[in-house]
Amino acid sequence: MKHKIIIVLLCLVSLNSNARQIITGNITDKETSKPVQSANVELLLLPDSSAVETMISNSEGLIILYKADTAKTYCLRIRHLVYKTMVFQIPKKKSTMNNLGVILLEPNTFNFKEIVVNGTKMKVTELGDRTIYALPDGLKKTSTDGLDVLRKLPSVQVDYLNEGITVNGKSNIKIEVDGITRDKEYLKRLHPSQVDKMEVITSPLGKYDAEVDAVINIITNPAMRFGLKGMVNVMALPISLDSYMGRASVSLDYGKEKISYYVSANGMLQQFGINSEMNRIAGINDLQQSGTLSIKGNNQNVNAGLIYDPDEFNDINLNIAYSGNASNPRGSISKPNEDLWNYNRTNGIMSNISRTLSNSKSNNDGLTSTLFYKHKFNKKNTHGFEVELNYYNTLNNNSSTDFQRIDYNPLDTIETYRSTWLTEKSITNTQTLKGQTNYTLPFDSVYSFNIGMSTNYNKFNIDNSSSLAQTPNLDFNNLLLGAYAELSRNFKKGSVKIGSRFETSYVTINSTEKSDYYSPLPYLNGSLKFNDNHSIKLSYSRRVIRPTSGQLNPLESKVDDQTISRGNIDLKPAYRDNLQFTYNAKVTLGKVTLNLAPQLFYEYQTGLIQTIISQNVNTNKFESVPQNISNGYQTGSGLSINSQIGKILFNSNFRYSFNHVDSYLDQIIATNVQNWNWNSFLMAPMPWDLKLIAMLNINGPTLDGQTKTQMSPFYFLGLVKQFKNNSSLNVMAFNPFASRFFESTTTLNANSVYQRTSTFMKTQAAFAIIYSYNFKIGKSIEKQKHTFEQQVEENGFELPF
């Protein structure tokens, strides 16, 4: 009887609970919130984990499983090549439909060896204050590191010798990686594949220091953080027998789920032979000068830090960077590095021949510590705050010049006088403490409010000594307080941002309060999108140029036999009011895609700081001193092109400007100069998995106060070969067919003096050979296994796989 009752009960249970169930859900990338296509989804019956049904997610990330039963327990296993495998128990429901909602997949460790991509099409997105370049993998694969990727953006130039970065010809650039301030050496630790997008902000908002001309923010792919990986880059650049350069960088990176550590180091060793020629005419006197300068030097940088993301709302970064450079570190007066011959004529008759031997050397070392914390109140990153602290301290900064003068009889060139060796020396100590905090509050999806404040305490003292004269020291203290408020409004087809930065600065020089100033620095930018292919941007901002320590340092320094230079303790900041109008157009003609960005700009400059050379009526010596000269303006147009012609990538940036400087006392006559520069980069696929790269950089004359400078063109042709072991070899010919390298001609045409100076490097061969290798240790499968086991444990059920 008992058995019968149990059988009847079991039958009843069976009859009541058995029903078909459809399981659905949407698989989404946890980082980007985009649908994940082609994920392999398995419906597994528990407890034996036998496969009931499998399917592949579609282009919307949608999954539908039809064979579930409401009476049974299942788990879902989702696998995808670039995501962590996910296993979870399906919540039981009695209804026919069991909608799992959005299933977030976390990007997995990338194994570089598995990535084979050839795409080179760069996607350009225009926002009100910035241009975003989504970098194609083909472009990244032909780059050696993050800095090399940056070279390939249309509006950015990275110098191949000293790696200086300019944007639209301006050099005060702030570099950020994921919104955190970094230096360019940090970019060298980034593997090109880690770089996802690059943002170029040519009209920086209030959160940035008002001195910054442009901001480059590199957005990395968080998935590339995982695993142990490393990178080695080596570059050799022989130019001639006495000129060469070698550069190397290594980096090591270990990332786990929530934390990653990194350490990177790079160094450079160089020796350049620079020839110079100068001709100066001042009244009845003229001076012809020719010289050679040997620059031997090295620099080194070490970055170490950690990135800690405990959850999706918090982000902590700590970075410690050591940077150092030395010029002519082993130089001595027995082997001076500069030899300068002066031939003086009066009324065309040789009056004096002299020679100056100099030995200059310098050393600069510093340690920078940066702590960054960011907190988001919501997942959309619209409400949050960030804090950044940065401390810099010099370790050993000094520079010295030993020099000796030798006179010759102009008639028979017999030595008539030889001075003792004289010395100029400076020891600099600098401490900089910067703090910055920003808060973003969205009112709704339309309006957003940003406020922030910054403190920057900058202290440096320069201990000067000179054999020539008593020279005062410099003790400089600057407390800079900044704050900003900004309101932005999003429209259906554009956005407007209006705000202002306020800066107050307290400067004390040599214990005397020199200058306090208060600057409102308003800005406005707006964009209007006509459609996906056409948009316009208009921006206005007021920027400040503060005098540098070198410009303020009163040390009287000998430039040559007849010229001294010194800083100017009375310098004031200069201001620039910049207005830019940009039209962005995307044109597609068959296989040709063009991103065009013609731009009109106008910049009014107030109290520009420029170096003035004038003759001292008492000593008859020429003095080179920076001054707040009168006002000026710059106006012109630019055209930036990023094009994709079939498989060929071609970037070009042309900029024309008309520059005007008002007259300044009797030193500068009102001057108009037309300036232009053209930068182009080309990359084209070749047979045998080779890529051809070429670059051309031509500059017109630039105006700096009294002087006009013309640089020679720079160009190269190169081939890149990508090997299967994750290494690449670049061979580049710099300025082929040219006998001079980096030739610069500067002309000064003032009321009382005309001077023409030419410097160049002799070229015999300039072939840069760059070898790059990266590796990754740690199988992603093992990681997946670990993650899977962890998930099983967390979900509290066992799967007998």
Add this chain to the structure above:
Amino acid sequence: MKKVIFSVFFALMGISLMAQAPINLKLNLVKGKMYRIKSISKQAIQQTANGQTFSLDVTSTSVTSCKVLKLESEVMDIEFKFDTIATKISSPMYNKETNSAKPAGNDPLDKIMNKMSQQTIIAKISTSGKFVDFVNFGKFKDNVMFVLDSIPAAKKDQAKSQAEALLKESAVKSMIEPLFSYLPEKSVKMNDAWETSYIQTANNVSMLILNTFQLKSIDNNVAVVSCKSEIESIPTNDPEAKVSSELKGSITFDSTIDLATGLRLTSTAKGRIDGTNTMKNNGTEMKMPMVIDSQSETIMVK
């Protein structure tokens, strides 16, 4: 007499056994041959918003041609072409007619539909009528999206969002999957029932269709099948969706299936769906009760 009784008994046994012999309802299409399926559906929709009831009559006509390209391991690559996608909407306040088979005028939607009708899409379908996957969905979508180049800039944004909604993979799949989702996975006998299901997506609204078929009779190599479909809307997983639906209903079908090809020769359906649509706008919600009375007819075009 004894012989007569035995004869009748065995004859009845024979008939009975014949009737009980399982039949294999499977797609057995000739490779390279073009088949056309025409479907006409009429829907009378009543929607209530702010206390006012609006009526809407929607007549949809579709002609889809298909051709088997290859057959491997019980899975066919079938090339589909949506020859005609025509819709006529009539209401007291609004009338609109589109027909993809006609040359497109200036209306962006007409252009997109017309372009859709010019393209072919290949899908993998099992011989039991199950949709497996698309072969060239990306290419099909890209080819249709090219039509946006011919749309004036002022209308392009709107046209793009319309095209994106129409060309969602699940939406295109919903135009193909129901064509064959009436076949059983195994052999069936008279009065046997089998179930199929699929998700129908249109205008960002997804409905789950659960079909229960029953083999009623076989006559002259044609199977007569009845079906009852339970329909239920699927809550959207898109947090930014402006419309969410809670609809439920049922439809009854009567179909005839050609045993030789496995294709449905005729199918008539009648049903009702009702529930509520919820519109979200700037944090406010508006609930709109809705009733849909539907009739449809699907035929093989010879």
